[in-house]
Amino acid sequence: MNLFGKKKIKILAPVDGRAVPIAETPDKVFSEKVLGDGVTMLPENGEIVAPVAGTVATIANTRHAVCIEGDEGAEVLIHLGIDTVKLGGKGFTCLVKAGEHVRAGQKLMDMDLDFIRGRGYNTASPCILTNPNQVKKLTFRTGDAEAGKTAVMEYEK
């Protein structure tokens, strides 16, 4: 029992940059929340970190998406760039393995923003809670965010 009310769980920015509402993502599958609810990061650099402590559930074969199963129940998908599956893994260096436990803020991936932009892709990176119906009082914070420090989402367990 927690006498001070429900526990608030934070989901941290996965990269330095600006967080914008997911509805502003230039891809309907994200803006229409087909995959879940969240924010989209406009990255300032390519250092991608874990938004929550948890287990790396899956890393896309093409390394442009990573799923973290949070210790506190959040299932978070970070999708690095729009349509970047077509890069076939180029521009991404993955630093963790599926099944590995990571700390919140631990570096997961290096994303080569210049390379990806140079190939004509948008680097906007949705950070999505894929099981929003399993949490309560989900709130979002948009604006400038620091990787691994600024909470871009918060919910009650």
Add this chain to the structure above:
Amino acid sequence: MKNFQYKIKEEEGLHARPAGLLVKCAQGVSSAVTIACHGKQADAKRLFSVMGLAVRQGDVIDVAVSGKSEDADARTMEDFCRKNL
């Protein structure tokens, strides 16, 4: 329980976008829906579960639909696969 098999034509396999659409479709039916591939099973109503299968183009998925309206729900799922995957 109703089963059907489907060979994935989607170039990118069951990655985020197609997986998300599939999960949305599965969440819309009342039956339990599971997908099996590569000897692993996934709950089709959970995105993480489906993405964890790492299904690629050319893989055959085995879809099992079970519930009171499984006949209609299996048809819904199969139609969805044919149109989208």
